[in-house]
Amino acid sequence: xxxxxxxxxxxxxxxxxxxxxxxxxxxxxxxxxxxxxxxxxxxxxxxxxxxxxxxxxxxxxxxxxxxxxxxxxxxxxxxxxxxxxxxxxxxxxxxxxxxxxxxxxxxxxxxxxxxxxxxxxxxxxxxxxxxxxxxxxxxxxxxxxxxxxxxxxxxxxxxxxxxxxxxxxxxxxxxxxxxxxxxxxxxxxxxxxxxxxxxxxxxxxxxxxxxxxxxxxxxxxxxxxxxxxxxxxxxxxxxxxxxxxxxxxxxxxxxxxxx
Numbered sequence: 001x002x003x004x005x006x007x008x009x010x011x012x013x014x015x016x017x018x019x020x021x022x023x024x025x026x027x028x029x030x031x032x033x034x035x036x037x038x039x040x041x042x043x044x045x046x047x048x049x050x051x052x053x054x055x056x057x058x059x060x061x062x063x064x065x066x067x068x069x070x071x072x073x074x075x076x077x078x079x080x081x082x083x084x085x086x087x088x089x090x091x092x093x094x095x096x097x098x099x100x101x102x103x104x105x106x107x108x109x110x111x112x113x114x115x116x117x118x119x120x121x122x123x124x125x126x127x128x129x130x131x132x133x134x135x136x137x138x139x140x141x142x143x144x145x146x147x148x149x150x151x152x153x154x155x156x157x158x159x160x161x162x163x164x165x166x167x168x169x170x171x172x173x174x175x176x177x178x179x180x181x182x183x184x185x186x187x188x189x190x191x192x193x194x195x196x197x198x199x200x201x202x203x204x205x206x207x208x209x210x211x212x213x214x215x216x217x218x219x220x221x222x223x224x225x226x227x228x229x230x231x232x233x234x235x236x237x238x239x240x241x242x243x244x245x246x247x248x249x250x251x252x253x254x255x256x257x258x259x
Contacts, residue, residue: 028094028170032085035162039079042154046072051146062201069206070191071155074123078159081116084108085166096171096244109172114183117163118232124160126225130209137209167236171244174237184233188226 046066059068066072085108088094092104101109130138139152174180195206205211213221 024169025089025094029086029089031162031165031169032082032089035166036079036082036086038154038158038162039075039082042075042151043072043079045148045151046075046155049146051143058204059202061203062198064198068194068198070119071123071127073191074119074159075155077111077115077119078162081108081111082162082166084111085170094170097173101173106173110175110180110183112163112166112172113174113180113233113236115187117167117236118184118229119187120159120163121232121235122225122229124156126228127156138207167239168243172240174240177237180233180237181230184229185226188229192222 049066084104088102088104088108092102092108094105095101098105127138135141139147175183195210199205210218210221
């Protein structure tokens with residue numbers, strides 16, 4: 001009788017585990033597919049916006065269009081990232097700690113750590129913070145008739161929501177901290193160089209807030225933003241440890257033993 005009961009409980013638990021795994025797999029695919037499509041549509045809409053030239057008259061000498069904004073860079077990152085997540089769902093693995101993760105899984109984890117999470121949170125938090133202080137610094141009210149409110153939220157709100165859901169639902173392995181920080185620093189450096197190229201060719205700063213700052217204050221401003229971005233990397237790492245175990249500490253301990 002006892003043996004029968006144990007076998008029954010074992011079968012029930014096995015079925016529940018199997019059903020839970022199927023449900024998780026379905027949720028992952030739904031999140032990744034819908035997010036990828038959403039950001040592709042967002043990019044299409046952003047690049048086809050028709051804002052009167054009178055509102056963009058500052059960039060008469062040189063205007064790279066939407067590509068001058070970090071927001072667009074981030075939406076591109078999110079679209080590519082969630083497409084990679086889809087590929088990993090199909091051909092890779094979402095196991096918590098695979099012994100031999102395929103390349104697509106390693107790529108997904110690295111992009112999440114150095115770009116997708118920190119840049120999405122950076123864009124969202126700084127945009128809404130500046131909107132609260134003075135929206136004319138980031139999105140002038142005069143543009144509202146040409147820039148739909150829902151597109152604004154897709155570009156500055158949903159980017160945070162989808163990556164937070166991804167962080168909670170799907171496990172990942174964070175890279176060695178030095179490699180992760182190096183990756184995000186290189187990305188930020190490339191974008192800062194891009195901002196200065198635009199300024200050199202057009203004589204205009206991409207963001208109006210930079211025009212009201214002196215050179216010393218501008219350097220302080222950039223330093224503060226870089227520091228904030230790096231802190232978001234650590235926050236993402238801590239969140240991953242909270243939901244999926246302290247992988248970084250384990251990795252460092254095993255690495256130290258090998259040395």
